[in-house]
Amino acid sequence: MKRRSLLAGAASLALARPVFAQTRAPTRVLFWHAMNGALGDALNRLIARFNKRQSAVEVVGVFKGGYPETLTAAIAAWRAGQAPHLVQVFDVGTGSMIAAGQAVKDLWQLVRETGAPIRPENYIAAVRGYYSLPDGRMASMPFNSSTAVMWYNQDAFEKAGLDPAKPPATWPELVAAAKVLKAKKVTKYVVTTSWPTWVHFEQFAAIHNLPYASEAGGFKGLDARLLIDAPAFVANLQRLLDMAKAGTFKYAGRDNLPDPVFYSGQAAITFNSSAARGALVKTAKFRFADAYLPYDPNVIKRPINSIIGGASLWTMTAPGRTQQEYEAVAAFLSFLGEPAQDAEWAAATGYVPVTFAGSDLLKRQGFFAKNPGTELPILQLKRLPVTDNSRGIRLGGMPELRVVIEEEWEKALGGQQDAGQALRTAVARGNAVLRNFQRAMGG
Amino acid sequence: MERRTIFGGRLLPAALVLPQVAVTVVFFLLPAAEAIYSSVTATDAFGLHTRFAGWSNFAALFADNAYLGALARTAVFCGAVTVLSMALGLVLAVFADREIRGRAIYRTLLIWPYAVAPAVAAALWMFVMHPEIGILGRLLNRAGLHWDYTLNGAQAMGLVVVASAWTQVSYNFVFFLAGLQSIPRAVIEAARMDGAKGVRRFRTIVLPLLMPTTFFLLIVNLVYAAFETFGAIMALTRGGPGQATETLVVKVYRDGVVNLDLSGSSAQSAILMLLVIGLAALQFRFLGRRTVV
Numbered sequence: 211m212k213r214r215s216l217l218a219g220a221a222s223l224a225l226a227r228p229v230f231a232q233t234r235a236p237t238r239v240l241f242w243h244a245m246n247g248a249l250g251d252a253l254n255r256l257i258a259r260f261n262k263r264q265s266a267v268e269v270v271g272v273f274k275g276g277y278p279e280t281l282t283a284a285i286a287a288w289r290a291g292q293a294p295h296l297v298q299v300f301d302v303g304t305g306s307m308i309a310a311g312q313a314v315k316d317l318w319q320l321v322r323e324t325g326a327p328i329r330p331e332n333y334i335a336a337v338r339g340y341y342s343l344p345d346g347r348m349a350s351m352p353f354n355s356s357t358a359v360m361w362y363n364q365d366a367f368e369k370a371g372l373d374p375a376k377p378p379a380t381w382p383e384l385v386a387a388a389k390v391l392k393a394k395k396v397t398k399y400v401v402t403t404s405w406p407t408w409v410h411f412e413q414f415a416a417i418h419n420l421p422y423a424s425e426a427g428g429f430k431g432l433d434a435r436l437l438i439d440a441p442a443f444v445a446n447l448q449r450l451l452d453m454a455k456a457g458t459f460k461y462a463g464r465d466n467l468p469d470p471v472f473y474s475g476q477a478a479i480t481f482n483s484s485a486a487r488g489a490l491v492k493t494a495k496f497r498f499a500d501a502y503l504p505y506d507p508n509v510i511k512r513p514i515n516s517i518i519g520g521a522s523l524w525t526m527t528a529p530g531r532t533q534q535e536y537e538a539v540a541a542f543l544s545f546l547g548e549p550a551q552d553a554e555w556a557a558a559t560g561y562v563p564v565t566f567a568g569s570d571l572l573k574r575q576g577f578f579a580k581n582p583g584t585e586l587p588i589l590q591l592k593r594l595p596v597t598d599n600s601r602g603i604r605l606g607g608m609p610e611l612r613v614v615i616e617e618e619w620e621k622a623l624g625g626q627q628d629a630g631q632a633l634r635t636a637v638a639r640g641n642a643v644l645r646n647f648q649r650a651m652g653g
Numbered sequence: 654m655e656r657r658t659i660f661g662g663r664l665l666p667a668a669l670v671l672p673q674v675a676v677t678v679v680f681f682l683l684p685a686a687e688a689i690y691s692s693v694t695a696t697d698a699f700g701l702h703t704r705f706a707g708w709s710n711f712a713a714l715f716a717d718n719a720y721l722g723a724l725a726r727t728a729v730f731c732g733a734v735t736v737l738s739m740a741l742g743l744v745l746a747v748f749a750d751r752e753i754r755g756r757a758i759y760r761t762l763l764i765w766p767y768a769v770a771p772a773v774a775a776a777l778w779m780f781v782m783h784p785e786i787g788i789l790g791r792l793l794n795r796a797g798l799h800w801d802y803t804l805n806g807a808q809a810m811g812l813v814v815v816a817s818a819w820t821q822v823s824y825n826f827v828f829f830l831a832g833l834q835s836i837p838r839a840v841i842e843a844a845r846m847d848g849a850k851g852v853r854r855f856r857t858i859v860l861p862l863l864m865p866t867t868f869f870l871l872i873v874n875l876v877y878a879a880f881e882t883f884g885a886i887m888a889l890t891r892g893g894p895g896q897a898t899e900t901l902v903v904k905v906y907r908d909g910v911v912n913l914d915l916s917g918s919s920a921q922s923a924i925l926m927l928l929v930i931g932l933a934a935l936q937f938r939f940l941g942r943r944t945v946v
Contacts, residue, residue, distance in 0.1 A: 282910050285698050306698055306913060313699045463803055464893070610912035620895035623804055639719070646914060650695055652702040 236268040237538040240294040244280045244521065245354075246273050248488060252558040260545045267538040277303070277521065278609065284526065288313050293526035295539050298353065300521045302608035304341065305428065307524050308349055309606060309651050315525040315536065317543075318347035323533070326540035328547055336515050336591040337564045340602035341522050344429050350522040351543045352564040354555070356485040357516045357587045358405065358413045360504065363397065364497040366478040370394040377501035381449065384479070384504045388458040391478050399460040401453065402477040404468045406461070406619065407612045408519060409481040409503070411438055414446055416600040417503055417513040417593075423644075426598035428605040432648040436640045438615070439633040442509045448629035451622055461623055464616050483519055484587035485560040500583045502590055515593040517602050520561060553577075562588050606647030614639045685926060691919035698913040710920035719896070720904070720921070727879060727900040730814060734878040738818040739870055742825025747855070749826070750833045760830070767823035771816075772884030778816040779889055802890065806897030809890050813898045816889060817882040824877075825870050832866035833859065865940065872936040876929060901925055 245253045250273055257271045274280040277300035284297040299307050307314055321328050330338050330348050337352045364374035370391045378384040384401070391400045403409055415422040420442055425434040453459035460477065462468030472480035473493050481503070490498050505513040523546075525539050545551060552568030555561065557577055563569040569588060572578060578585040605611060618632040618639075627635070660666045695706040714720045749760050766774070784790045784801040793800035802808040836859060844854050860867075883902045886892065892899035892907060899907070901921065909918030 278911055282913070285913070289700050309697065310699050311701050313701065461804065464891075607912055607914070610907075610914075613907070613911070617893070617895040620804065620893060624806065624895065642717075643912070646917070647697075650697040650702065650914070650916065652697075652704070 236265055237534055239267060239269045239296060239535070239538050239542055241269055241271045241296040241298075241523075241542075242274045242280055242284055242294045243271060243298040244274060244277045244300070245298070249354075249559055252555060255558075256546065256551055256555065259551075260542055263545075264541075267541050269542050281306070285313075288526055288528070291529050293528045295526065295531075295535060296523050296542070297526055298521045299350070299524050301340065301519050301602075302612065304350070304522070304602075305604045305606040305608055305647075308343070308604065309432075309647075313527060314349075315527055316343075316347070316349045317341075317351050317525070318343075318349070320525055320536060320540050320543075324537045324540040326544045328540075328544055332547065332565045332567065334562075334564060334566060334569070334588075334592060335594075335596045336600075336602075337518055337562075339596055340518050344426075350524045351546070352518075353521060353523050353546060354485075354559065354561045355518040355520040355522075355564050356483040356561050357518055357591050358409045358481060358503060359484050359500040359587055359590065360479065360481050360502070361472060361486060361490070361498060361500055362479045363472075363475065363477070364499055366391065366396045366475075366496070369396045370478075374497070374499070377499070378504055379502065381446070381504050381506045385449070385453065385458070388453065388479070389456075392456075392458050397476055397478045399462075399471065399477040400458045401479045402460045402462050402468050402471050403481040404466050404472075404486075405482065405519075406464065407615045410446060410450065411443065411615060412603055413503060413516050414443070416515065416517045416602075417505055418442060418509045419514055419597055419599050420509070421599050422603050423605055427601065427603045429598070429601065432606070432644075432651055434605060434644060436611075436637045436644070438640075439630070439637045442506065444629045444633055445508075446506065447619065447622070447633060451629055454623060461619070464613075484562065485520070487560040487584070500586050502586065513593065515596055515600050516590050517600060518562075518591065560584075562591060605644060606651070607643040610643050611640045614643065688919045688922045688926075691915055692923045695916050698915065706916065710916050711924070714917065714920055714924070722896065723899055723901050723904045726810075726896075726898075727902075730810070730817075730882075730898075730900050731875050731878040733814045734818045734821065734882070735871065735874040737814065738821040738874060739825050739867070741818070741822045742870075743829050745822070745826050746829035746833055749830060763826050764823045766820050767827075769820055770884065771820060771881055772888045774820050775813075775816050775885035775888035778812065778819070782812055802894075804894055806894055809894060809897050813882075813886050813889055817878060817885050821874060821877055825874070828866055828870055829863070832863045836862050869936065869940060872932050876932060879925070879928070 241257070243250075243253060254271060257269050261268055272294075274283050277298075280297065281299055281303050284293060284299070287293045293313070317328065320326065328348075328351070330342065330346060333348075333352055336357075337355050338348065340355075341350045341352055342348045360377065362377050367374040367377075367387075371394065372387055372390060378387045388400045391397070412422060414420070415438070420440065421427065421437045423434040423436050423438075425431040428434040450459055454461060460471070462471045466482075468480070469482065469486070469489070471477050472482070473489060475494070475496050484500065487500070503513070503516060523543065525536070525543075546555075547565060549565060549567035549571045552563045552565050553571040553575070556563040556568065556572060563572055573585075615636045618627070618636040621627055622629060622632040692710055693706060693708075694703050695710070696703040745763055749756060749763065753759075769777070779787065781787050782790045782800075782802065784794055784803065790800055799805075800808065802812045840858060840862075841854065844858055849857070879900070880902055882900070883906065886898055886900065886903050887906070890898045892903045902925065905918050905921045905925065908914045908921065912918075
C-alpha cells in the first residue's frame with residue numbers, strides 16, 4: 211500500500227514538472243480573421259513582424275472563413291466561454307457587436323485600462339465615426355477599410371469616342387455615356403455593379419446626405435426605421451431598372467459575385483470596393499481607372515463623404531481572461547495603428563490608410579504619385595462635412611436587410627413590381643427585421 | 654426459426670450499445686433539446702438577454718408571409734423532386750430489368766450518380782447551365798431562349814429541382830430494380846399466358862406488387878428533398894433570385910447563421926423536426942404491417 215502511494219506521488223510530481231521548469235512564456239493572443247489569399251499574406255507579414263519585434267506577446271492569427279462564418283464562430287465560441295482575444299468583424303456586423311454588451315471590451319475601455327496610445331483623433335473622420343459610440347468613444351479598432359468607387363474601362367471609353375480621362379461625374383452624364391457605349395457595342399454589357407445595396411443604397415444615401423434610417427442611421431437608438439422609400443431612392447432605383455430595360459445596365463448578382471464581369475472586360479463601367487484594385491492590377495487586360503461615385507444633381511449640388519466598408523477588430527471577453535492578456539491585445543492594436551504598418555497594409559492591399567499619419571506617410575513616400583488613382587478613395591472619404599447621414603449605418607440584422615433589398619430589386623427586374631413598390635415592401639420587411647432585433651435586445 | 658444471441662449479464666450488451674447511444678445523444682438528442690429550448694425563448698445572438706417567450710416565436714412564424722411562402726415553395730419543391738426522381742427511377746428500372754446485353758454495365762452506370770454529393774452535383778449543373786459560362790446555358794441563349802436562372806425565379810426552381818432529383822434517381826433505381834426482381838416470375842408468366850399485354854401487366858400486376866417499395870421510397874425521397882438538398886440549393890442559387898428557391902431548410906440557415914435570429918430559426922427547426930417525425934411515424938405504421946419489402 212505504501213509503495214503504491216509512493217509511486218503515485220512520484221508519477222504526479224513527474225507530470226507536474228513542466229510547470230515548474232517553464233520560464234515566463236509569452237502571452238498568447240488568439241486572433242480570428244477572414245483574410246485569405248493576398249490579404250492573408252499581408253496580414254501574416256504584419257503579425258510575424260510584431261511577434262519578432264518583442265517577446266512578451268505572441269499573436270496567433272487564424273483564418274476562420276468568410277466574414278459571416280467568422281462572426282458566427284466567434285459568437286458560438288463566446289457562448290462556450292472560449293472566445294478568441296481578437297476577432298475581425300465586417301462593417302455590417304457592427305450593430306450586433308455594439309449591442310453585445312459584456313461579450314466585448316470596447317476599445318475605449320481597453321485603452322483606459324491599459325493606457326495604450328490609441329486615440330480617436332488619429333483616425334480619419336469617416337473611419338472614426340463608423341466605429342464609435344455616439345459620444346465619440348471608439349468601440350472597435352479600425353483596420354481594413356475601403357470605400358465604394360466607380361471603376362471604368364479606359365480602352366472601352368476610347369473606342370467609343372469618350373474621353374478616357376474624364377469619367378461621368380453625375381448620374382445623367384453616366385446614363386448618356388452608357389447610351390454611347392451601347393450604341394458603339396464596345397463591350398458585351400455596358401454598366402454593371404458589385405455590392406448592389408452597399409453602393410446604390412448605403413453609399414448613395416451618404417454622399418447625397420440622405421438618411422438611410424432614422425435615429426441617425428441607427429446610431430442613436432434601436433428603434434430606427436428604414437427611410438429608403440424616399441423619392442430620391444425610388445428615382446435612383448427606377449433609373450437603374452430603366453437602364454436594365456434599355457440594355458445599358460446588367461444586374462449580375464449579389465455581393466461580389468459580379469466581380470468577374472468587369473475584370474474580364476465584359477462591362478465598361480462597374481461599381482466596386484476600392485480594394486478591387488489588387489485584383490484588377492493582376493488580371494485586367496485593359497487600361498482601367500477609378501472615379502468618384504456619380505451623384506444626382508437634383509438631390510445635392512456638392513456630394514459629401516462616402517462611408518467605409520471592410521472590417522474592424524473587436525476585443526472579446528472570456529471567463530478568467532487576465533489583465534495581462536488585455537495588455538497584450540492592446541500592444542498588438544497599438545502596433546497595427548502605427549503609421550508605418552498602416553501605410554504598408556494600405557499599399558499592399560488596396561484598403562485605405564485609416565490614420566492621418568499613415569496617409570501622410572504614403573504621400574511622402576510618393577506612393578500616390580507612382581500609383582495614380584490610389585488617393586481618390588481617400589479623398590472621397592475625406593469630403594466634408596460629415597453629417598448624421600454620412601457617419602455610417604448601425605442597424606441590427608444588417609446582412610438580412612441587404613438581402614431583403616436585393617430580393618425586392620430582383621423581383622422588380624423580373625417585371626413583378628416597379629421601384630416604388632419594391633422599396634416600400636423592402637422597408638416593411640426591413641422594419642420587421644429591425645423590430646425583431648430590438649425585441650431580442652430587450653428593447 | 655428466430656436467431657437470438659443470449660448474453661450472460663447486462664454489462665456487456667450495455668457496453669456494446671453505449672457508443673451508438675452516446676453518438677445519438679450528443680449529435681441528435683442534445684442539439685434537438687437545445688433547439689427546442691431556443692425556440693421558446695427570445696434571445697440575442699450572444700445569449701445575453703434571454704427571455705422566455707412561450708409560443709410567440711411560432712405564432713410570429715405563421716403570421717409571416719415569408720415563412721408561409723417558404724412552406725408552400727417547399728411543398729412544391731419536394732413534390733416535384735420526388736415525382737421526377739421516382740418516375741425516372743421506375744422507368745429506368747423497368748428497362749434495366751429486361752434481358753439485354755450489357756445489362757450489368759447499364760446498371761452500374763445508372764447507380765453512379767448516387768455517389769456524387771448534392772453540392773458537387775449542383776456545381777456540375779452550374780457549369781452546364783449557367784447563362785454566361787455554362788455549355789448548355791450559352792447554347793440556349795444563343796438559340797434565342799432567354800435562359801437566365803439568376804434572374805428568372807421559375808427557371809431557378811426548375812434547375813434546382815433537376816439538380817436535386819438527378820442524384821436521387823439512382824437511389825430509386827436500385828430499390829425499384831430490387832423490387833421488380835422480387836416479383837415471382839410465375840405470376841408474370843401466368844398473366845402473359847392469359848393474354849395480358851405489357852402495359853396491362855405492368856398496371857395490374859407489377860405496380861401493386863411494388864407498392865411497399867414505392868411507399869418506402871416516397872417517404873425517403875420526401876425527407877431527402879426537404880433536408881439534404883440544402884447543399885445543392887446553396888451552391889446553385891443561395892435561395893435566390895428573390896426567394897424563388899428558398900425552401901424551409903435554406904430559410905433556417907439564412908435566419909440562423911446570416912441574420913443571427915436564433916429564436917426564429919430554432920422555431921423553424923422545431924417545426925421541421927415535427928414534420929420529419931410525422932413522416933417517419935407514417936412510414937413505420939404502414940410498412941410495419943408488411944413483413945416482406
